[in-house]
Amino acid sequence: MKLKIAMIGVGLIGGSLALCFKGKPGVTVMGYAHLPELKDKYIASGVVDDATLSLEEAVQDADFIFLCVPVGLLESYFGQLAKLPLKKGCIITDVGSTKASIAACAEHVRMSDAYFIGGHPMAGSERAGVDAASSVLFENAYYVLTPSEQVPEEAYDRLSDLLAYTRAQIVRVEPLLHDDIVGAISHLPHVIAVALVNQVREYNESNPLYKMLAAGGFRDITRIASSDAIVWRDILLSNREVLLGLLKDWNGQMTAFTEMLEQQNGEGIEEAFRQAREFRSVLPERRKGMISSLFDLYTDVQDAPGMIGKIATELGANDINLSNMEIIENRVDVPGIMRLSFRQEEEMERAKTLLDSLGYQVWV
Numbered sequence: 001m002k003l004k005i006a007m008i009g010v011g012l013i014g015g016s017l018a019l020c021f022k023g024k025p026g027v028t029v030m031g032y033a034h035l036p037e038l039k040d041k042y043i044a045s046g047v048v049d050d051a052t053l054s055l056e057e058a059v060q061d062a063d064f065i066f067l068c069v070p071v072g073l074l075e076s077y078f079g080q081l082a083k084l085p086l087k088k089g090c091i092i093t094d095v096g097s098t099k100a101s102i103a104a105c106a107e108h109v110r111m112s113d114a115y116f117i118g119g120h121p122m123a124g125s126e127r128a129g130v131d132a133a134s135s136v137l138f139e140n141a142y143y144v145l146t147p148s149e150q151v152p153e154e155a156y157d158r159l160s161d162l163l164a165y166t167r168a169q170i171v172r173v174e175p176l177l178h179d180d181i182v183g184a185i186s187h188l189p190h191v192i193a194v195a196l197v198n199q200v201r202e203y204n205e206s207n208p209l210y211k212m213l214a215a216g217g218f219r220d221i222t223r224i225a226s227s228d229a230i231v232w233r234d235i236l237l238s239n240r241e242v243l244l245g246l247l248k249d250w251n252g253q254m255t256a257f258t259e260m261l262e263q264q265n266g267e268g269i270e271e272a273f274r275q276a277r278e279f280r281s282v283l284p285e286r287r288k289g290m291i292s293s294l295f296d297l298y299t300d301v302q303d304a305p306g307m308i309g310k311i312a313t314e315l316g317a318n319d320i321n322l323s324n325m326e327i328i329e330n331r332v333d334v335p336g337i338m339r340l341s342f343r344q345e346e347e348m349e350r351a352k353t354l355l356d357s358l359g360y361q362v363w364v
């Protein structure tokens with residue numbers, strides 16, 4: 001059986017989905033690019049089988065159309081698709097990080113012969129663009145689908161079957177509930193991370209020691225502050241009402257901390273940390289396939305330039321794939337610390353054993 005899949009927007013998410021589908025039996029993945037340079041890039045990157053600058057050509061005879069553009073562009077694409085001839089039974093889906101406004105928008109546009117099923121893979125990264133795409137991004141992640149009651153089970157099953165190639169776990173959720181929950185666990189954290197980085201950025205203007213001393217804690221809580229500005233502008237504006245409520249509650253949390261500090265309430269602070277640790281300890285494990293799930297090792301480095309090459313060579317010679325390496329502290333008078341990141345836990349363990357045996361002081 002032949003299947004044509006049209007990817008509208010081939011960035012981090014569209015590109016990662018394309019990589020999951022490309023090369024599967026009978027599947028052809030066609031990318032739509034809105035700029036000539038992107039069309040060439042999509043083809044050269046090998047993420048799609050072909051790419052076109054014509055939306056009509058991209059969706060012609062497509063069995064599935066994936067809208068993988070920033071949320072703010074979806075309304076315009078629904079409008080354009082409604083005017084194009086689509087294959088009977090074609091499934092249109094999106095990957096937007098909000099669902100209620102998108103579902104409402106899709107309902108207003110009559111797309112003859114096609115079904116719309118909202119979607120949202122709960123996996124991603126702070127990176128953007130096709131260069132960041134990965135075939136394992138969705139492995140073990142949840143993939144939310146939000147079909148309306150008008151969508152026949154047969155269409156829902158066809159999309160779920162196709163998404164099996166992502167190795168994500170499909171979960172069906174109501175759009176409004178999705179936005180409440182994802183607002184709290186994804187959108188609010190992005191706002192907090194950005195606000196925190198900007199607060200410290202302002203302090204740093206008067207004293208660069210802020211940046212120099214920023215260590216693990218600051219990095220851990222602020223990785224997502226590097227996320228794409230346009231993608232996140234659209235997400236936050238689309239889930240505005242939910243976020244306004246969440247920010248009110250967040251201000252309440254901050255007020256509680258302010259009061260505990262004013263009253264020197266040590267017990268209250270201890271209790272807040274205990275409750276948070278308990279809840280966090282029952283969150284799902286770091287999911288292996290996700291781009292953001294790197295396994296880190298740390299080691300002391302005396303002479304950084306020489307050491308980087310030496311350690312990379314040792315790991316390479318032992319077939320250990322290093323995903324990233326970075327000196328996170330490097331002052332003339334103090335030994336630096338090097339962070340080595342691996343995609344797989346097993347590779348990190350092998351690197352640890354190897355570096356231990358070579359006399360490096362290594363810790364996880």
Ligand SMILES: NC(=O)c1ccc[n+]([C@@H]2O[C@H](COP(=O)([O-])OP(=O)(O)OC[C@H]3O[C@@H](n4cnc5c(N)ncnc54)[C@H](O)[C@@H]3O)[C@@H](O)[C@H]2O)c1
Pocket residue numbers: 008009010011012013014032033034038068069070071073095096097098120121122123124125126127128129130228231235
């Ligand atoms: N980044 C994440 O972690 C994440 C996770 C899940 C879902 N999402 C959702 O996925 C969608 C895409 O986000 P992303 O992270 O892949 O962003 P991205 O910037 O990596 O990809 C967006 C793609 O859309 C293309 N594009 C921009 N304007 C376009 C236009 N007018 N017409 C056609 N293509 C256009 C860009 O060139 C790019 O290829 C968003 O709706 C976002 O909410 C993001």
Ligand SMILES: O=C(O)C(=O)C[C@]1(C(=O)O)C=C[C@@H](O)C=C1
Pocket residue numbers: 096097121122123124125126185186187224227292
């Ligand atoms: O890991 C990250 O960098 C992400 O931001 C991924 C993340 C999230 O907040 O968990 C971001 C947006 C999504 O829509 C889904 C997942």
